[in-house]
Amino acid sequence: MQTLSQLKNGDLLGVKRLALSENLTSFPLEILSLADSLEVLDLSNNQLTSLPKELVQLTKLKMFFASDNPFTTLPEVLGQCESLEMVGFKANKIRTVPANALPKKLRWLILTDNCIKLLPDTLGECTLLQKLMVAGNQLTELPLTMAKLKNLELVRISANQLNECPTHLLQLPKLAWLAFSGNPFSKAQTDTTSFDEVVLNEANIQTSVPLVPSSSYVLQEELGRGASGVISRAVWKENQSKFPNEIAVKVFKGEITSDGYPKDELQVCLKTGNHKNIVRSLAQVNEDGYLALIMGLIPAGYNNLGLPPSLKSCTRDTFPTDFTLSIHQISKIVSQMQDVFEHLHSNQVSHGDLYAHNTLFDDEANIIFGDFGAATMYHMLTSEQQLLMQQIEARALNHFIDDLLSVCCEQDKHSEVYKKSLKKVG
Numbered sequence: 001m002q003t004l005s006q007l008k009n010g011d012l013l014g015v016k017r018l019a020l021s022e023n024l025t026s027f028p029l030e031i032l033s034l035a036d037s038l039e040v041l042d043l044s045n046n047q048l049t050s051l052p053k054e055l056v057q058l059t060k061l062k063m064f065f066a067s068d069n070p071f072t073t074l075p076e077v078l079g080q081c082e083s084l085e086m087v088g089f090k091a092n093k094i095r096t097v098p099a100n101a102l103p104k105k106l107r108w109l110i111l112t113d114n115c116i117k118l119l120p121d122t123l124g125e126c127t128l129l130q131k132l133m134v135a136g137n138q139l140t141e142l143p144l145t146m147a148k149l150k151n152l153e154l155v156r157i158s159a160n161q162l163n164e165c166p167t168h169l170l171q172l173p174k175l176a177w178l179a180f181s182g183n184p185f186s187k188a189q190t191d192t193t194s195f196d197e198v199v200l201n202e203a204n205i206q207t208s209v210p211l212v213p214s215s216s217y218v219l220q221e222e223l224g225r226g227a228s229g230v231i232s233r234a235v236w237k238e239n240q241s242k243f244p245n246e247i248a249v250k251v252f253k254g255e256i257t258s259d260g261y262p263k264d265e266l267q268v269c270l271k272t273g274n275h276k277n278i279v280r281s282l283a284q285v286n287e288d289g290y291l292a293l294i295m296g297l298i299p300a301g302y303n304n305l306g307l308p309p310s311l312k313s314c315t316r317d318t319f320p321t322d323f324t325l326s327i328h329q330i331s332k333i334v335s336q337m338q339d340v341f342e343h344l345h346s347n348q349v350s351h352g353d354l355y356a357h358n359t360l361f362d363d364e365a366n367i368i369f370g371d372f373g374a375a376t377m378y379h380m381l382t383s384e385q386q387l388l389m390q391q392i393e394a395r396a397l398n399h400f401i402d403d404l405l406s407v408c409c410e411q412d413k414h415s416e417v418y419k420k421s422l423k424k425v426g
Helices: 004-008 029-034 053-057 076-080 121-125 144-148 195-206 262-272 327-346 383-405 416-420
Strands: 017-019 040-042 063-065 086-088 108-110 131-133 154-156 177-179 217-225 229-236 246-252 281-287 290-296 359-361 367-369
Touching (some): 029 053, 121 144, 177 383, 217 246, 327 367
Parallel strands (some): 040 063
Antiparallel strands (some): 217 229, 229 246, 246 290
16 A cells, blocks of 8 residues: 555656555545556545546556445546556445446446446447446346347346346356346246245245354354455354364355345355255354354365456456466366256356355365355246356356366376366356
């Protein structure tokens, strides 16, 4: 994080990245002195409500972030920035997205946790768009022009007010990661299911693992954290006959995340059921202001298979430098993930985030798959829509395979087993 004082003193000339968080109420025009170099500008966590027309002078600017500011309208000047590819205005108070506020080269748009009821038809003109994150708004419909977004790969529309499943979105040819839970249509019963059956099914989901009080265990060290909550090691205060003594507890954040509502993540984890390659759900806590999932503790020796996408890769996983896998490891990992895929979709669940970075593996290439923050139950959709959902996640699985092959050991890349051992999902 840099300072406004450094900027005014000329200490930052030539920088490509600038991040200022000093409770700013107006855009510092001194930023324009960086026009020859600035590519990434982060003005998150300030008190900004507008941007100056002079922003267009930043002709090399590729990424602009302004999360946690009180903007009520997405600034129109963004649409005039000739090199801008990524725009992030998460957790503002945005109600209006003007038709001309979207840059022509836009690849990644983040408008999570705002108050938007309508997206402009001009969104369909952003034909380079790969990633759209608009969870936690008040959208009642999506522009039909989105059918033109042939490059769109990842979409988050959870926690909105959509009354119908946007079939034109499901039909996009490259869409591979989709989350739509927490909308009115995602809670509706299908035409062939009675209301009583839906209530019964939902009740079964919520009671598929025992309810336990939060006072029954003690949290220990943190194991990890994500958009929807924090995972910690924990132990029971008293010996439990039904559960192992050492457990992991995910305490959900009580707010909208980039993927949707934490309560939807909990429900879909329970609906998924048990599978040897999925983090096992043991119990749940559902108290006022406290939601948690009790899980089996991951055995020692498991590590992350991949790293999340970078700003450059956008939708595709990254890997540590010099990380490689043998073709035999890849083949075993893929076989297990294909089995997970079949299990999920036999339960009418789409994971929505099928990536290597959500997968743990050990030295013998055994995997454990987790992080259901973007998962979606799709039993309420029509048969045609359900098939489209399966095809969407099949693309994600195929990308998963391609990403693993990208780190295959060099000596294996010319072998016949490399060419024949992996079967893509159609």
